[in-house]
Each structure stands twice: as C-alpha cells, then as structure tokens.
Amino acid sequence: MQSKKRIGYILSLKGGVPSFNYREIEAVVEMGFQVHIFPTKVSQGLYMPKESWPVHRPSMVRAGASMFYWLFRRPRTFLRMAGEALADRAIPELGLAAQFSREMVREKIEVIHCHFADRKMFTAYFSSSLAGIPFTVTVHSHELIFYADRKLFKKALDRASKLVTVCDYNRRVLIEGMHVPPEKVETIRLEVPLEQFKQDDRMKVLTVAKFHDYKGYDILIEAARKMKDEPVVFWIVGDGPVDVKGMASDLIKAGNVQLLGSVNEDLLRILYQACDVFCLPSKTAPSGQKEGLPVSIMEAMAYSKPVVSTSHAGIPELVESIVVPEGDPESIALGLRTYMLDPELRRNEGKRNRARVEKMHGPENLGKLAAVFESAH
Structure with missing residues (x-):
C-alpha cells in the first residue's frame, strides 16, 4: 500500500487510549497513513498504543529546552504564543507544544490531529503555529460548554484547517453559536465496530x-x-x-x-x-x-x-x-x-x-x- 501523509495525533493517554481513538487509529494506519502519537498525559490502561505506533512522551526537560529552541528559532512567533498562553493560563500547553512541534518537524509530520477541543486543542494550536503544520480537531461536546469562553478556544478554531464533529447538533452549535464558516465544519460520526458488537450466540x-x-x-x-x-x-x-x-x-x-x-x-x-x-x-x-x-x-x-x-x-x-x-x-x-x-x-x-x-x-x-x-x- 502506498504511504500516505504522516499524522501527529495529540490526545490524552491517561488510562490508556480511549477505545474509540484506538479503533480510529487502527483504521487510519490500515488506510496507509503513518501515525505518531503525542500524548498530553500517560498512564496504564486497557488499550495501549501498539508497538508500531511511535509515542512521543511528554518531558519537562525536553519541553523546557524546546521553548528556548523556538525562542531563538522563531522569536516573534514564540513570543506571541507566550503572550497568548500567559493571558489564558496555558503555559503548560505551550511547553508541551514546544516539545511536540520540534519533534513533529524532525519526524516530518504533515498534519496534526487533535481529539477533543479542550486544552489538547490549545497544544495543537501552539504546535501548529510554531511548526507551520496544519491541524485538524475532532470536537465532541463538553468543550463547547466549558471552553467556549476561552480566548484561545476561538483562536484555535480560527487556525484549524478543518473541524470534525461527531453529530449535526454540534455542527450547528459551531456554525450558529461560534460563527465558524459552514464549509470548515464536517460531521463525521464515530465508527461502531459492528463485528465486535453483534449478538454473541456462543x-x-x-x-x-x-x-x-x-x-x-x-x-x-x-x-x-x-x-x-x-x-x-x-x-x-x-x-x-x-x-x-x-x-x-x-x-x-x-x-x-x-x-x-x-x-x-x-x-x-x-x-x-x-x-x-x-x-x-x-x-x-x-x-x-x-x-x-x-x-x-x-x-x-x-x-x-x-x-x-x-x-x-x-x-x-x-x-x-x-x-x-x-x-x-x-x-x-x-x-x-x-x-x-x-x-x-x-x-x-x-x-x-x-x-x-x-x-x-x-x-x-x-x-x-x-x-x-x-x-x-
């Protein structure tokens, strides 16, 4: 199968990979995409990344060093990001993004995809801005309630190349309530693995x-x-x-x-x-x-x-x-x-x-x- 784009997934691995994320990444890899995982948190759980999925674990040392790297590499962009992070209490996300974006450039990541438009989207936004890599995000529901008043939320929505949401209701909220252009929002329903969820007659x-x-x-x-x-x-x-x-x-x-x-x-x-x-x-x-x-x-x-x-x-x-x-x-x-x-x-x-x-x-x-x-x- 011909290799497709390299995708950098930003998601939380606290308690392992959420089952729906695991199935999605499996399917994306089967389609020929190369997936690298950039977790904001990591702990053991039922589903853990496969050995063939590179995982770039967060590191305070690498994050600190990478902030200095971007300060000298792209000073104006980094200082603007730092100002936005300070104003919206998102310095931890900027630190993660500094590390992730540097590693994304090294791994030739072509698209950043973030699951949940919460603080993980802030990390994706900063990473995209520093590395110059487009990002997409899957919006679920709680983000539209608890993060809608954050300045960074709107900035991240504006910068995202595409917003994916799991139902038409969320799409309407994004378009009508948050004034996102309709062509930028697409409803893509989560896959239910029907073979796994059929009646077991054994x-x-x-x-x-x-x-x-x-x-x-x-x-x-x-x-x-x-x-x-x-x-x-x-x-x-x-x-x-x-x-x-x-x-x-x-x-x-x-x-x-x-x-x-x-x-x-x-x-x-x-x-x-x-x-x-x-x-x-x-x-x-x-x-x-x-x-x-x-x-x-x-x-x-x-x-x-x-x-x-x-x-x-x-x-x-x-x-x-x-x-x-x-x-x-x-x-x-x-x-x-x-x-x-x-x-x-x-x-x-x-x-x-x-x-x-x-x-x-x-x-x-x-x-x-x-x-x-x-x-x-």
Whole structure:
C-alpha cells in the first residue's frame, strides 16, 4: 500500500487510549497513513498504543529546552504564543507544544490531529503555529460548554484547517453559536465496530473460583482447548497463585477464554444470570488439598444454571446431573457439549438445580446452626 501523509495525533493517554481513538487509529494506519502519537498525559490502561505506533512522551526537560529552541528559532512567533498562553493560563500547553512541534518537524509530520477541543486543542494550536503544520480537531461536546469562553478556544478554531464533529447538533452549535464558516465544519460520526458488537450466540460457560490447583483450572483450560472450534466461550472469575493467564494465553488471544479477574457481588450476580452453564472441575491437589462443597456451585444452581463438575469431595452430594471423574478434560468437554447441543436440557436441569438448592440449602440450616450453639456445653 502506498504511504500516505504522516499524522501527529495529540490526545490524552491517561488510562490508556480511549477505545474509540484506538479503533480510529487502527483504521487510519490500515488506510496507509503513518501515525505518531503525542500524548498530553500517560498512564496504564486497557488499550495501549501498539508497538508500531511511535509515542512521543511528554518531558519537562525536553519541553523546557524546546521553548528556548523556538525562542531563538522563531522569536516573534514564540513570543506571541507566550503572550497568548500567559493571558489564558496555558503555559503548560505551550511547553508541551514546544516539545511536540520540534519533534513533529524532525519526524516530518504533515498534519496534526487533535481529539477533543479542550486544552489538547490549545497544544495543537501552539504546535501548529510554531511548526507551520496544519491541524485538524475532532470536537465532541463538553468543550463547547466549558471552553467556549476561552480566548484561545476561538483562536484555535480560527487556525484549524478543518473541524470534525461527531453529530449535526454540534455542527450547528459551531456554525450558529461560534460563527465558524459552514464549509470548515464536517460531521463525521464515530465508527461502531459492528463485528465486535453483534449478538454473541456462543454458549457461555462460567467458572468462579480462586486460582488454586485444587480448583482444576488446568483441566478447565484443556477442556476449553478441546472445544476451541465450537460455539462456546469460557468466562473465568477469580485470581490467585496459579498462572491461569499463561495457561490459557492462546485461547485468550483467540477469544475462547475471557479472564474477568475479581468482581464485586453486583457484577457476579449479572454473570450468573448471563451464563448458560457453570463449570468447576475440582480435583485433589498434589499437596492433598481438597474442596468441601464449593459455594460457587450452590450459587450457580440457585440461579437455575446447569452444572458440569467432578466426583470430588462433597460435590456429588449436590450436583446430580453431569458429574465426571477428576482430572479428565475430555469428560468435562463432553459434558459441556451435551448442554451446548440441547438448550432445552439446559433449562430443565437449571430448574431442577434451583429446586435442589431450595431443598438442601434453605434458611432452616441456620436454625440447625442455632441449635448447635444452644447445645454446646
């Protein structure tokens, strides 16, 4: 693909790259543009720049040195920018711009694009003025409320080559309320990745357990691997010493397994309701450690979910339907496949499980505990 222009993206990476920015940059790079990222802030988040996207991190040392560079390189322009920055409390943005613009010139950036017309646009405005590079900006919404009275806001809008906004309402505000020429403002709606947001019809298998060896995660992951080409996804809730992430790295990458970490009670209830089957392939650990009767199995059954588990410790006392030998991923996969192929069986077993929990784990058990307390002497 023929290389297109070099684009310098100014955006905040506080908490990583916003998901919509990440998708946009991916698409822009696929179209042949070369993207360099100039972040105003940086911290870890869910989406981080790909290794192939050069990131020019802010540096107080480089910013300070670059301010002197532009003072001697373009004194009149820099002093004018400094005056505007002082008047509108934007010295930090000028410092960032001094560094970024110098690096943009070195990297032969041809267009600066800024996401959000807030203080990041001030950085883009200063960078454009110092380096002589045109800039564009995507305007969302809060900027039109909280920054409209800033002098730099109007100056930046005037200097921008093009204003992109996410809806026609914002376009009208810019044209009618801020007197931006109509030909300068274009509505470009954010892309929704429809392939990612379509209904997932795969059977959802939930496991809730600490990452300990007696929970049988090695068996679960091997069963998931045996089913990797079938319409099933494994949701895993928990944390602990066993390296489940490393164990399932290929399946996580392929989307067959999703590690959800530790979750609060509200989210856990949602997951219990959303899953189709609960699976816990407990086994005796090499150290001899065993389960008793896992609470998560009781909870899943209380939510009318069918269960696939093992004949380990006290589990068969509660689970009657699909109980397989310990340490047998093939049998776990077979049990899950049985439910995958028969939704009506899933529903019926779920109802039976609810009734069984009501019978065996009702409030009368607390009365029995009270009787134990009373009889102690």
